[in-house]
Amino acid sequence: MKHPAKKLALLGLCTAIAMVLAWVEIQLPPLTTAVPGIKLGLPNIAIIFILYRFGWKEAAAVSFVRILAVSFIFNPATLPYSLAGGLLSLLGMALLKKTDLLSITGVSVAGGLLHNVGQILMAMLILSTAGLGYYLIILAVTGVVSGIFVGLCGSFAVKRVRFR
Amino acid sequence: MNQTNQTTKPTAHGGGRKFRNDLIFVAAILVIIAIGAAALFLLREEGSTVQVEVNGTIIGTYPLSVDREVEIITGDSGEELNLLVIKDGKASVTTATCPDGICAAHKPISREGESIVCLPHKVVITVIGGNGEEPDVIA
Numbered sequence: 001m002k003h004p005a006k007k008l009a010l011l012g013l014c015t016a017i018a019m020v021l022a023w024v025e026i027q028l029p030p031l032t033t034a035v036p037g038i039k040l041g042l043p044n045i046a047i048i049f050i051l052y053r054f055g056w057k058e059a060a061a062v063s064f065v066r067i068l069a070v071s072f073i074f075n076p077a078t079l080p081y082s083l084a085g086g087l088l089s090l091l092g093m094a095l096l097k098k099t100d101l102l103s104i105t106g107v108s109v110a111g112g113l114l115h116n117v118g119q120i121l122m123a124m125l126i127l128s129t130a131g132l133g134y135y136l137i138i139l140a141v142t143g144v145v146s147g148i149f150v151g152l153c154g155s156f157a158v159k160r161v162r163f164r
Numbered sequence: 165m166n167q168t169n170q171t172t173k174p175t176a177h178g179g180g181r182k183f184r185n186d187l188i189f190v191a192a193i194l195v196i197i198a199i200g201a202a203a204l205f206l207l208r209e210e211g212s213t214v215q216v217e218v219n220g221t222i223i224g225t226y227p228l229s230v231d232r233e234v235e236i237i238t239g240d241s242g243e244e245l246n247l248l249v250i251k252d253g254k255a256s257v258t259t260a261t262c263p264d265g266i267c268a269a270h271k272p273i274s275r276e277g278e279s280i281v282c283l284p285h286k287v288v289i290t291v292i293g294g295n296g297e298e299p300d301v302i303a
Contacts, residue, residue: 036266106186128220
């Protein structure tokens with residue numbers, strides 16, 4: 001992009017959108033209270049958009065700021081889990097995008113899956129327990145399903161959104 | 165911006181190939197998850213003991229065969245409570261002061277490896293085998 005200020009403004013706008021999506025997600029009623037952590041991962045729509053329109057560095061920066069801001073506004077206790085999930089998710093998506101084998105939706109599936117895996121790994125680390133295998137199975141499946149949904153939204157945004 | 169659009173827009177040819185790859189990718193992931201789930205399901209057994217951990221430290225083990233209630237008090241001034249109830253060979257949390265109440269909503273557990281986790285209080289309740297002498301935990 002030719003204008004650094006314009007790019008900065010657009011990335012800031014995307015960060016705000018990602019934060020709003022996170023807020024929307026918090027307002028949604030939980031699918032089930034029996035298994036914690038089932039989420040759609042709506043903010044990932046914005047992250048995927050940036051990953052494909054700008055690059056992985058920009059996506060990492062926006063994801064990091066988004067997670068920090070949302071955690072401190074809503075629930076600081078979730079910060080380590082969100083960071084682990086966001087980091088692993090972005091790493092996987094950036095590498096898969098580089099292989100150019102999958103569509104945006106396929107990359108998003110990996111992102112949704114890895115986000116949940118990262119959170120569980122962090123929970124295992126913090127709680128010093130390996131007894132979270134059941135959560136891992138359930139959250140892996142929901143991560144794939146929500147990854148498909150988020151990927152479809154994300155690819156729509158990547159194809160349709162025009163900056164003036 | 166229009167230049168970057170051109171590079172990311174999939175061609176009709178590449179789109180079809182990628183769609184097929186997507187399907188293979190998702191199918192492969194689901195197969196791996198299914199294998200993992202089958203392994204967990206086949207390996208699980210009725211446990212005999214409930215182990216309570218707070219912040220990674222085991223604070224107690226209780227046999228599932230004896231009905232009892234255990235107050236798990238945590239927090240700096242002991243203001244945080246999870247009430248563990250063992251009844252009819254199953255363990256559950258009936259009362260909790262944590263904000264989300266996820267642990268109290270969890271179904272009763274009795275099989276080895278099943279756990280109820282209260283993240284806000286850092287309480288992990290796990291069903292283990294044996295008599296509670298050798299907790300199956302990665303410390």
